[in-house]
Amino acid sequence: MSASVVPARSADVGRVRGWFARAWTGRNRYLTAAVCVVLCTVMLLPIVLSVLASVKTTAEAAATPPTYFPSSLSLDSYERLWDYQQGLPTYLFNSFGTAMITIAITLALTIPAGYALARFPIPSKEILFLFLLLALIIPYQALLTPMFLMFAGLKLTNSLLGLAIVHATIQFPFSLYVMRNNFEAVPRELEEAAVMDGGGPMQILINVFLPALTPAIVTVALFAFITSWNEFLGAIVMMSKESAYTLPVILATARTETSLGGTDWGMLQAGVTISIIPCIVVYLLLQKYYVSGLLTGAVK
Amino acid sequence: MRRTRRDRLVGLALLTPALLFVLAFTAIPLIGMGWISLNNWTLISPPKFVGLANFERAFNDDQFWVSLTYSLQYTILITPILMIGGYLIALLTTSNTVLRRTTRTIVFIPVVIGLGVSSLLWYWLFSVEYGFVNRLLLDLGLISEPVIWLGVDANTSTWAIIASVTWKVIGFGVILFVGAIQAIPAEIDEAAMVDGASTWQRTRRITVPLTRPTILLVTLVSIIGSLLAFDQFYIMTAGQPLNQTATSVFYVYLNSFPYLKLGYGAALSLILAVIVLGVTIGQLILTRRGRA
Numbered sequence: 001m002s003a004s005v006v007p008a009r010s011a012d013v014g015r016v017r018g019w020f021a022r023a024w025t026g027r028n029r030y031l032t033a034a035v036c037v038v039l040c041t042v043m044l045l046p047i048v049l050s051v052l053a054s055v056k057t058t059a060e061a062a063a064t065p066p067t068y069f070p071s072s073l074s075l076d077s078y079e080r081l082w083d084y085q086q087g088l089p090t091y092l093f094n095s096f097g098t099a100m101i102t103i104a105i106t107l108a109l110t111i112p113a114g115y116a117l118a119r120f121p122i123p124s125k126e127i128l129f130l131f132l133l134l135a136l137i138i139p140y141q142a143l144l145t146p147m148f149l150m151f152a153g154l155k156l157t158n159s160l161l162g163l164a165i166v167h168a169t170i171q172f173p174f175s176l177y178v179m180r181n182n183f184e185a186v187p188r189e190l191e192e193a194a195v196m197d198g199g200g201p202m203q204i205l206i207n208v209f210l211p212a213l214t215p216a217i218v219t220v221a222l223f224a225f226i227t228s229w230n231e232f233l234g235a236i237v238m239m240s241k242e243s244a245y246t247l248p249v250i251l252a253t254a255r256t257e258t259s260l261g262g263t264d265w266g267m268l269q270a271g272v273t274i275s276i277i278p279c280i281v282v283y284l285l286l287q288k289y290y291v292s293g294l295l296t297g298a299v300k
Numbered sequence: 301m302r303r304t305r306r307d308r309l310v311g312l313a314l315l316t317p318a319l320l321f322v323l324a325f326t327a328i329p330l331i332g333m334g335w336i337s338l339n340n341w342t343l344i345s346p347p348k349f350v351g352l353a354n355f356e357r358a359f360n361d362d363q364f365w366v367s368l369t370y371s372l373q374y375t376i377l378i379t380p381i382l383m384i385g386g387y388l389i390a391l392l393t394t395s396n397t398v399l400r401r402t403t404r405t406i407v408f409i410p411v412v413i414g415l416g417v418s419s420l421l422w423y424w425l426f427s428v429e430y431g432f433v434n435r436l437l438l439d440l441g442l443i444s445e446p447v448i449w450l451g452v453d454a455n456t457s458t459w460a461i462i463a464s465v466t467w468k469v470i471g472f473g474v475i476l477f478v479g480a481i482q483a484i485p486a487e488i489d490e491a492a493m494v495d496g497a498s499t500w501q502r503t504r505r506i507t508v509p510l511t512r513p514t515i516l517l518v519t520l521v522s523i524i525g526s527l528l529a530f531d532q533f534y535i536m537t538a539g540q541p542l543n544q545t546a547t548s549v550f551y552v553y554l555n556s557f558p559y560l561k562l563g564y565g566a567a568l569s570l571i572l573a574v575i576v577l578g579v580t581i582g583q584l585i586l587t588r589r590g591r592a
Contacts, residue, residue: 032392033399035392036392036393036399036400036402036403037399039389039403039406039407040402040403040406040407042467043406043407043409043410043467043471044406044409046421046422046425046467047409047410047413047421049425049432050421050424053424062430063430064429064430065429065434065435065438066430066431066432066435068432068435105321108317109317109318109321110318112314112315112317112318113314113315113317113318115314116310116311116312116314116315117315119311120307120308120310120311120312120314121304121307121308121311122308122311122312122315123308128315128319131319131322131327132318132319132322134322134326134327134330135322135326137573137576137577137580138326138330138573138576138577139524139528139549139569139572139573139576141528141530141549141552141553141569141572142333142552142569142570142572142573143326143329143330143333143569144556145333145336145556145562145565145566145569146328146329146330146332146333146336146566147325147329149332149336149562150328150329150332165325166325168321168325169321169325169326172318172321172322172326176318201307201310201314226412226414229414230413230414230415230416230417231414231416232414232415232416232530232531232534233530233531233534233549233553236557237553237557247417248414248416248417248420249416251416251417251420252416252420252534252535255420255423255535263427263430265424265427265430268420268424269421269424271420272417272420272421272424275413275414275417276413276417279412279413279414280409280412280413282412283408283409283412284405287405
């Protein structure tokens, strides 16, 4: 590595010290600030336009060319979405329900497993660990057919539990990895004191580890939520009844089904807005954990 | 001694639910997929054993090759954009000023939105008459009449999808890159600065080499994600025109579910899984070599 840190020869310095260096530091601070502002605009604009379109009146939402700002506010699009097919509450319930079960399964599996891998002398531990990460090397898209057949036999298709199992499968390797790393990062002294006091493994897990692992638990739960809330292919495969659809599926369906009489853009954007809000709120509220958890899990 | 044995049992007991879960929902489906791929099965009639015929058929299936080539082409186009773009944004926003930290937060927002939902959003933005992309480009005078972005011309569709996916996922790399760059000990950079190295030289000779493992990790994630792309194509082009934008997972999905050719679909999935595994192993070898 040290070879790459060799100080630059002075001839290079003059040659390369051009616009690039200036743009980066010092004098052209304003340029970098401008680039940041442009970036933020580009990233936020689609979301802002969608939210604005969702509060336009029905006629204005279907206007060509589209208007940038709604001329008057209206919740018509949300009303139509509320009553669309089985009604928005059904789809929200399905999406939230699946996400919650996914979180529960993921945590219930990865907390004990992470604890076991980090702290117990298990025979051929690393081989078992690799087996547990199996889903990493097989794209879950490839497993959907056999899972669908298995679930059809178990009456787990069109069921929130069934879809949650698929989502937990997708999320499992990453969650286990994060958990194990975080269990290993807890200082041994903490649990030694508890062992002295005669605590069993379960008491130690609950009294010592769980409080220390809050960031990891939040990270795993958050990622499970976001994966499940947004997942699409598994949901269209597992859920064939309209009453079992999740939010992304009903929106994709609404796009196709209303396209004959002209797609209902206003309603679609209302749906997009409703799908996006929980994710952004959760992300902004818990950003600290989320980002640090991602880094512990990935950069380590 | 007794303590160790008890610990072993407790450890195994804690690990058992996870082992059973992976066995039931990953290992057994994997074996099931292997078995299905050796059969012709449409759900209506019972499975009929055909040996490797499904694999043979895949090699002679033009549409499968078109899909595979298209997925590769898409991956080759989008990966450098995500990597270089993500790294430049990371370099730009690494220092912890309010503006830069805010920019980082905002760039990450689309990452938490679903790909399905973001594809719907962009499907609307790209729509010919109702979309803002055309409106904006017309207002700026960059185009003289509305462009049909999706589903008519394969190239235009691909670039439209690449733009939308870049918007959606670039923040993922940015966050990891920023983490890796910030982890570089400040002394190294300062020493180079004292020696008169320019920003460009420090970036090229210090920052990039020291963040190499993260660069490789993000590359791997991007490549695999792109090779297995589905949602954005299903929603934005539905494979049109003429299945030219049907990605490999899209084609597997078409065969397995709407067409119910389960055996053939399973064979195609296995071929895809092997390709992805190959990419992963190649990448791991690269990472190892970098460390040695």
